[in-house]
Every structure is written in C-alpha cells, then in structure tokens.
Amino acid sequence: MAMSAPAGAAAAPGLHRIVHVCDCPASMAGEEREGLLLEFARLGYVQGRNLDLVTHDIVTTKDSYASLLEREVAAAKTDLILASGVRVAQAARRMSGAPPVVFWRLTDPVGLGLVTSLAQPRGNLTGFSRAIEKLTVKRLELLHEMLPRARRVGFVFIDDNPSHLRQAADVRAAAPLLGLEVKEYALPSSRWTPAELDTLFATMKLERVEAFLLPDLNVEIRALIALAEKHRLPTLYSLSHVVTDWGGLAAYATQANGEPADIVGYADRILKGAKPGDLPVQEPARFELILNARAARDIGVSFPPRFLLRASQVLEK
Numbered sequence: 001m002a003m004s005a006p007a008g009a010a011a012a013p014g015l016h017r018i019v020h021v022c023d024c025p026a027s028m029a030g031e032e033r034e035g036l037l038l039e040f041a042r043l044g045y046v047q048g049r050n051l052d053l054v055t056h057d058i059v060t061t062k063d064s065y066a067s068l069l070e071r072e073v074a075a076a077k078t079d080l081i082l083a084s085g086v087r088v089a090q091a092a093r094r095m096s097g098a099p100p101v102v103f104w105r106l107t108d109p110v111g112l113g114l115v116t117s118l119a120q121p122r123g124n125l126t127g128f129s130r131a132i133e134k135l136t137v138k139r140l141e142l143l144h145e146m147l148p149r150a151r152r153v154g155f156v157f158i159d160d161n162p163s164h165l166r167q168a169a170d171v172r173a174a175a176p177l178l179g180l181e182v183k184e185y186a187l188p189s190s191r192w193t194p195a196e197l198d199t200l201f202a203t204m205k206l207e208r209v210e211a212f213l214l215p216d217l218n219v220e221i222r223a224l225i226a227l228a229e230k231h232r233l234p235t236l237y238s239l240s241h242v243v244t245d246w247g248g249l250a251a252y253a254t255q256a257n258g259e260p261a262d263i264v265g266y267a268d269r270i271l272k273g274a275k276p277g278d279l280p281v282q283e284p285a286r287f288e289l290i291l292n293a294r295a296a297r298d299i300g301v302s303f304p305p306r307f308l309l310r311a312s313q314v315l316e317k
Contacts, residue, residue: 016045016079016271017052019072021065023085023105029057032084035260042261043268065091073099080267083127089114093125100276102266103127104258107216109281111163118281126266126276128258131283132216132238136167137174139236139252140213142289144178146250146307147234150210152181154233156200156224157215159186167215183209194223201227211235222246232299240290247317249295254284288312 020036022029033055037047045051056068065088072078073095081101083089089103093114103114107130115121118129143153155171157164168184175182185200197220204212214224216238225248228235234249240256242248266279291303291311308314 014050015052016050017076018054018080018082018267019069019078020053020055020082021068021084021088022055022057023065023087024058026057029055029084032260036082036264039260039264040267043264045268066094069095069098080270082263082267083125086112089125089127093123098124100270101125101127102263102270102276104263105130107131108133108163111166115281118283120277121279121281122277124276126279126281128262128282130216130239130254130256130258132253133163133167135238135252135254135287136213136215137170139238140171140174140180140182141178142252142307143211143213143234143236144180146236146303147211147301148304151179152183152207152209154183154185154204154207154209154212155215156185156197156204156212158189158192158217158219160188161215164215164217171213182213183207185212189219192219194220194227197223197227201231201233204233205231209233214238221248229295229299234296234299234301240288243290243292243295243315243317244313247292247295249292249299249301251288251290253288253290255286255288257282257284290315292317 020033022032037053040051047053054072059068069081069091078099080099081092083092083101083103084105086106089106092098092101101124103125104127109115109129110117114125115123155168157168171182185204187196187200211234213235218239221242225246237248237251238253240251240253243251269279270276289311291314293314294316296303
C-alpha cells in the first residue's frame with residue numbers, strides 16, 4: 001500500500017518529496033505516517049503544499065525493499081528516505097546514489113554495517129537505535145536474580161547472525177561469574193521456524209535446562225512465547241511489547257526512541273542542509289523492567305520480592 005500525492009507526479013518547486021517505508025503492517029505504517037505528518041506540520045511542512053510524504057508498508061517479495069526504493073527514487077526527485085525497520089535501512093544502504101536516510105526501529109547499526117560509528121556515521125544514513133544488543137548480559141544477570149535457584153540456562157540464538165554470535169560470546173564469558181552454566185542452542189535463520197523451535201525447546205527440557213535467554217530478537221516471538229509456556233521455561237525478553245502486548249513473562253529493554261518528533265527533527269535538519277554523516281545516531285538512555293504476574297503464575301514462577309521492587313511495571317496480561 002502506498003499513500004502519497006499522485007503516483008509519478010513531478011516534484012513542484014519548493015516541494016520536499018520524502019519516501020517513508022515501514023517494514024510493518026498497513027495499520028502501523030498509517031499510524032507512523034499520521035505522527036510524522038503532525039510533526040512536519042509543527043515545523044511548517046504541509047502535505048500537498050511544500051511536502052509530499054510517500055508512505056509504503058510491508059512488502060514480502062525477494063529484494064522488495066531495494067526494488068521499491070529504486071522505483072520511488074527513479075519516479076521523481078527524492079530529498080530523503082525515512083526507513084522504519086532494519087530491512088528497509090539495509091536496502092537503502094545498498095542503493096547507489098541514494099538520497100539521505102533516517103532510520104529507526106532497529107538495533108546495532110554499526111554491527112549491521114549501516115554506519116561507521118554512532119558518533120560519526122560518515123555515510124548518508126543516520127537515525128535512532130534501540131541498542132538492546134548491549135543488554136543481553138544484563139538480562140542474564142536479571143534472569144539469575146529472578147530465578148536465584150536456577151543454574152542451567154539455555155542461550156537460544158540464530159547462528160548465522162553475527163550480532164548473535166557476539167552476544168553468545170559475551171554470555172559465555174559472563175555465566176561463570178554468576179555461577180551459571182550456559183548451554184547454547186543455535187539454529188540458522190533458514191530453520192528458525194515454530195516446528196524447529198519446538199524441537200529445540202523439547203531438547204532443552206530433556207537436558208534439564210531451567211530457563212532460557214535470547215539475544216536481541218524479534219523473529220517468531222509469538223511462537224517463542226507459546227513454547228516458553230508449553231515447556232514452562234522462563235526468560236526475560238529484549239523488547240517491552242513482548243510483555244505489554246503479547247503476554248510474555250518479563251522483559252528488560254531500553255525505552256523506545258525514534259519518536260516522530262525526533263525523526264522529523266533530523267529530517268528537518270537534513271532538508272536544511274545538514275549531512276546525515278554529521279548527525280550522531282541516537283540511543284535511548286532509559287531502561288525498563290516489565291513483569292507479567294499472570295504469565296508467571298501460569299508457568300509456576302514466583303518473582304522474589306526484591307526483584308518485584310525493581311520493576312517499572314507489573315502487569316496482569
């Protein structure tokens with residue numbers, strides 16, 4: 001789905017054409033669009049007058065985001081790409097002669113090769129990172145605090161993801177300091193499916209794993225929640241919405257950044273001449289621990305009183 005001025009219309013003088021692509025369902029893309037348009041209007045950019053914001057939601061064919069962006073940039077002069085999601089940002093990064101890009105809804109932009117460094121991106125991309133890949137060892141520590149009697153933890157990850165391999169090494173180094181034994185359970189991305197994960201969870205139970213940990217991950221999460229409940233294996237997820245929206249047990253995460261006002265603020269600076277490579281990638285500075293009391297009861301977990309006191313929210317989902 002695309003939302004914009006008439007397709008293929010040439011950009012009028014003084015009209016800023018911006019292509020916004022969200023790797024998300026149409027409803028979420030529409031919400032993002034509304035928020036962006038509101039913030040653009042606050043800064044004097046009005047849709048149809050001096051702004052043409054073209055919005056696309058998720059597409060699923062192979063290389064679709066690269067093809068989509070190539071078509072949009074070829075259709076008319078484009079001043080900026082707004083990339084919501086890692087696959088969109090990666091496609092924009094691979095484009096030859098792409099306009100400036102502002103990204104969000106992703107983590108580890110340096111590890112993904114999107115920017116050279118957070119402080120000095122240097123290329124034509126900048127934006128906002130959730131930085132949750134840096135919290136994996138902290139979540140291991142909190143998992144130990146949540147389940148002080150558990151000693152054997154499974155680390156479940158995608159073994160052809162370089163960031164996950166780095167996090168596995170960090171967890172491996174941290175576990176002995178906490179008195180924990182970590183067993184690694186890895187699948188390639190091609191086999192990261194509900195059926196394969198079900199087999200993996202059954203193996204963890206046979207091998208007397210008492211809890212599991214994930215890296216920064218947002219793939220087959222609903223299947224993982226269901227398997228955690230089925231096999232009564234607790235964990236701390238890396239994204240808050242896994243608890244607040246989907247009923248997971250617990251999460252420790254950064255509070256979301258990349259709000260419409262932040263994104264449009266960077267867009268405005270770029271439209272006025274700033275180079276993306278000179279605008280640092282921003283990371284959130286606040287963290288939240290979300291607990292789900294109902295999910296805990298369902299799998300027989302009791303949160304220790306001191307652990308409960310650390311929670312930002314305790315929900316009944």
